[in-house]
Amino acid sequence: xxxxxxxxxxxxxxxxxxxxxxxxxxxxxxxxxxxxxxxxxxxxxxxxxxxxxxxxxxxxxxxxxxxxxxxxxxxxxxxxxxxxxxxxxxxxxxxxxxxxxxxxxxxxxxxxxxxxxxxxxxxxxxxxxxxxxxxxxxxxxxxxxxxxxxxxxxxxxxxxxxxxxxxxxxxxxxxxxxxxxxxxxxxxxxxxxxxxxxxxxxxxxxxxxxx
Numbered sequence: 622x623x624x625x626x627x628x629x630x631x632x633x634x635x636x637x638x639x640x641x642x643x644x645x646x647x648x649x650x651x652x653x654x655x656x657x658x659x660x661x662x663x664x665x666x667x668x669x670x671x672x673x674x675x676x677x678x679x680x681x682x683x684x685x686x687x688x689x690x691x692x693x694x695x696x697x698x699x700x701x702x703x704x705x706x707x708x709x710x711x712x713x714x715x716x717x718x719x720x721x722x723x724x725x726x727x728x729x730x731x732x733x734x735x736x737x738x739x740x741x742x743x744x745x746x747x748x749x750x751x752x753x754x755x756x757x758x759x760x761x762x763x764x765x766x767x768x769x770x771x772x773x774x775x776x777x778x779x780x781x782x783x784x785x786x787x788x789x790x791x792x793x794x795x796x797x798x799x800x801x802x803x804x805x806x807x808x809x810x811x812x813x814x815x816x817x818x819x820x821x822x823x824x825x826x827x828x829x830x831x832x
Contacts, residue, residue, distance in 0.1 A: 624702040625694065625758070635812065639698070642811035646782050650807040651815070652772050653822045657793050658800045660829040669729065672708075673736035675829075676762055677729040679788055679804075680706045682824040683760050684725075689821065691812040692784050694757055701758040704786075709763040710740050712747070719743065720750045722759060761787045769794040773805040784809045 630636060657671075660678075664671045683689040683704055690701045707722040721739050726732050743751050765773070769792045777783075786808050793802035804825065806818060 625692075625699040628691070628698040628700060630698060633698070638814075639811045642809065643782050647810040648776070648783075648807060649810060649815075650774065650805055651818050651822075652770070652803055652805040654796075654801040654803050655822070655826055655829055656799045657802045657829055658798075659832065661793065661800055663832065669733045670736055672764060672766075673733040674729050675790060675802075676706050676708050676723070676736065677726075677732040678825060678828040679762055679790075680704060680725065680760060682821055682828055683786060685824050686817055686820050688813045688817040689760070689786050689808070690758075692758060693782070704758055704760040705756055707755060707759045707761050710743065712745065714745065715747060717747070718763075719746050719748060720755075721752055722755050759785060761785060763787075763789045765789060765791045768792055769801075770803050770805075773803070776807075782809065782811065784812055786813075 630639070633639060657675075660674060661671060663669070664674050687700060690704055692699055692701055703725050705723060705725045707720050709718045709720055711718050721743060723732065723735055723739070726735060773789050773791070775787075775789070786806060788807075789805045791803040791805075793800045795801075804822070806821065808818065
């Protein structure tokens, strides 16, 4: 488990917002289409898996914004030092998805290597979560590579006031001179406002544009 600090709610800068939105359990989502033209070229040139590269940049972008790193641990609000990704993969034989997770790695090449290792190891799994227990400091990532969507919605009421960010990406398609990929993010309003989501998408676009 990563390091964290316990938030003193009495002196928390979002005290009123946290209290109100926790009381009504308000979550919201936003879908934005990201230009991945440069990222696709980079991955092809360097023989990098595009999904692995995207996972790296999604987590890097979220970790840059403290509001995304809030979570609950033993009934307390904490700020994780960093988030690590869970991500869906696909069993081609059973046409069923399963979920894996990665330790936070320092660069996209390392993420690419670990991603390829894990997906090869668990390619034939029939378990929904074949690895050992998932860390608490996660950001959930899933992919729908068959559909270029304008909006995506999925909610679970199993965990009340869950602060874990959830991201779903879709198929990228050419629009004019660009390759655009839909990215849907779900967050809890107790800790994340629309302003912070806009910062996330700005950071993500910048990272995906790096040569």
